[in-house]
Amino acid sequence: MQRLEKLKAQFDAMYVDAFVVTNHINIKYLTGFNLNEGDGCLLVSANHAYLITDDRYQQALQEFDQTQLEAVITRDYYGQLSKLCNQHKVTVLGFESTLAYNIFEILDEIMLCDIVSFDNVVEQQRAIKAPNEINKLRAAAQLNSAGFNFLITQIHSGMSEIEVANLLDWWLKKQGASGNSFETIVASGPNAAKPHATAGQRILQDGDVVTLDFGYFLDGYTADITRTVGIGKIDPILNRIYQIVLQANQTVIEHVKAGADGKKLDAYGRDIIKQAGYGQYFNHGMGHGIGLSVHELPASYGPGAQLQVKNQQVITVEPGIYLPNVGGVRIEDDILVQADTNEILTNAPTDLIIL
Numbered sequence: 001m002q003r004l005e006k007l008k009a010q011f012d013a014m015y016v017d018a019f020v021v022t023n024h025i026n027i028k029y030l031t032g033f034n035l036n037e038g039d040g041c042l043l044v045s046a047n048h049a050y051l052i053t054d055d056r057y058q059q060a061l062q063e064f065d066q067t068q069l070e071a072v073i074t075r076d077y078y079g080q081l082s083k084l085c086n087q088h089k090v091t092v093l094g095f096e097s098t099l100a101y102n103i104f105e106i107l108d109e110i111m112l113c114d115i116v117s118f119d120n121v122v123e124q125q126r127a128i129k130a131p132n133e134i135n136k137l138r139a140a141a142q143l144n145s146a147g148f149n150f151l152i153t154q155i156h157s158g159m160s161e162i163e164v165a166n167l168l169d170w171w172l173k174k175q176g177a178s179g180n181s182f183e184t185i186v187a188s189g190p191n192a193a194k195p196h197a198t199a200g201q202r203i204l205q206d207g208d209v210v211t212l213d214f215g216y217f218l219d220g221y222t223a224d225i226t227r228t229v230g231i232g233k234i235d236p237i238l239n240r241i242y243q244i245v246l247q248a249n250q251t252v253i254e255h256v257k258a259g260a261d262g263k264k265l266d267a268y269g270r271d272i273i274k275q276a277g278y279g280q281y282f283n284h285g286m287g288h289g290i291g292l293s294v295h296e297l298p299a300s301y302g303p304g305a306q307l308q309v310k311n312q313q314v315i316t317v318e319p320g321i322y323l324p325n326v327g328g329v330r331i332e333d334d335i336l337v338q339a340d341t342n343e344i345l346t347n348a349p350t351d352l353i354i355l
Helices: 002-008 024-031 055-063 077-087 101-110 121-127 131-151 161-174 189-193 236-254 262-275
Strands: 018-021 041-045 049-053 070-073 092-096 114-118 185-188 209-214 216-218 225-230 287-289 296-301 314-317 320-323 327-330 333-337 342-344
Touching: 002 024, 002 041, 002 121, 018 024, 024 041, 024 049, 024 121, 041 077, 049 055, 049 077, 055 070, 077 101, 092 121, 121 296, 131 161, 131 209, 131 216, 131 225, 131 333, 161 185, 161 209, 185 189, 189 209, 189 320, 189 327, 209 327, 225 236, 225 327, 236 262, 236 314, 236 320, 236 327, 236 333, 262 296
Parallel strands: 018 092, 049 070, 092 114
Antiparallel strands: 018 041, 041 049, 185 209, 209 225, 287 296, 287 314, 314 333, 320 327, 333 342
8 A cells, every 4th residue: 555655654754653644534545445534543553554443334344455454443442542552662653733632632641652743744645646546636627617517508597596506516416426525606796706605595697797616526536616607798897807817817827837836826817916906806825736625735825825836736726806796706727737737627618608
């Protein structure tokens, strides 16, 4: 299991004998086994990997084809963790800094070895996608793009925002999506000026712009796509900001490649928006990493970003302009970073569509 071996290879530099993983997405990444949040932990030592969980998972683990993973069935997850650490003479145990405080208190009380917190150990591994992960992300992006293409054949004035969101949910699940990775945004009219508005009861009207931001899982991996459409005759100012946001989106994408500086990537798009006079109306980062989660490393990149994107990462590019009480526009794509170029995974049209 190469992912576990990569984790073990870091132990000497971390000065630990073992590492406990409690984040259920990281457990899935390292082992391939789906454990619900809070239902156990993974202990990785130099020569062993123990999945500590309870009897609800016993049958599934017996059927799970993974010889390097040893199942430990118990209702006392952390008592068993302590016993295993004592058995393997662990003197320093690393743990994830995202560990819940109540669990930390348990470990602090019962562990005989030293326990040391680490940031983003597994997340750094997850940031670089393997070829099979890239294929899954590509498929998820294509499915989510198809969801947008379906929606534009259905949306019309008189629908509510929540009706649009529910229709998308029905269609994508019918096509094989397992669920959404965040609450779908359908923001119409003045609501489109709120970057994180969720779908509500507002009725779509002629003259609205409608921002659609959604991401659905396919085979464990998610996309994250945003498109903005118009209904009927929209205000010329909304058409203008649409073209500015589109130019910003395309300009950033043109510069995405391995080694690109996050701050500079942000500036390529943000400067276009500033020069058009709308800098104060773009109030979030330019994008973030995606994969098994909708937000993962590389972290959000914006004016103060201290990061370089790397080969085989997948990032979003999502500039926006939001005019209070008028409306807003955001266009978001998922981009595979490559050595000297990139691949746009989301293939839904970006030209302004008027319904």
